[in-house]
Amino acid sequence: MPQYQLVLASTSPFRKSLLEKLTLPFSCAKPDCDETPLMNETPQQLVMRLAQTKAQSCQQPTGCLVIGSDQVCVINGQIIGKPLTRENAIKQLSEQSGQSITFYTGLALHNTTTGETDVCLDTFVVHFKTLSQQAIEHYVDKEQPFYCAGSFKSEGLGIALFERLEGKDPNTLIGLPLIDLIHLLEKQGVEVLTTDNLV
Incomplete structure (x- = not known):
């Protein structure tokens, strides 16, 4: 069984904390990607292409499994960006x-040994x-979600904004679909619950 190093192609503290849930050893690398x-x-094509580009752009040595992820928020067919300001957050x-x-x-998982990249969408x-x-206004002032697409943090007080949530994996909403990631890791021979082939 090959030994792999797991690399998260992201500088996002949200994605880092999500990946830490799996209690696997990993490092982070800054992707080089024009977004x-x-x-x-389409929004779907965009996020799959960017996830793949991020995973492949990190210039890691052989023996690595590199995770790339990208997310967009869409309302009425239009992609919504990060608000960046209080005024924009209130407007969103x-x-x-x-x-x-x-x-x-x-979500993409790139194997630097084989050159293979698996990509999926949630x-x-x-x-x-x-x-x-x-x-x-009270929510925006309290949580200041200026760097979150859609102007909310679902893992915090943002949950109070919602009628209901619809999806298979709540981690997807924060930015890293862990259920899909576990499946992609298993395809590479990494069993998350019993693995001994990550270094």
């Missing part, structure tokens, strides 16, 4: 009030409650 959408590219949440928004998360739908302006 500009291509002409006529006002537009999402009473609506359903979809998160598409691409979808998660968030159904918002009808929110008052006061509630929106």
Whole structure:
């Protein structure tokens, strides 16, 4: 059984903390990736392409399994970015009030020994409650979700914004589909619960 090093192609503290749930040894690397959408590219195609590009861009030595992930948030067919400011966060949440928004998360696992890359897509739908302006402003001031697509942190107080959540893996919403990742690792011979081939 080959020995692998696991590498997360991300500098996101959210993805790092998610991967830590699996209690596997891993390191982080900064991906080199232009995230500009291509002409006529769907959100699904975009996140799968970027996840693959991130995983393959880290220039790791042989013997590594490199994880790449990318996510977009879509409402009424439009990709929503990170708000970055209080004003934009309030605007995003006002537009999402009473609506359903979809998160598409691409996941890739690149084997630097074989050159093989597996890519998959997970979808998660968030159904918002009808929110008052006061509630929106209070939430934004309390949690300041300026670097979160959709202007909320579902792992925190953001849960109070929702009517219901729809998807197979709550980790997907935060940015790393662990159920899908476990499946991709198993395809490479890494059994998460019993593994002894990660170094």
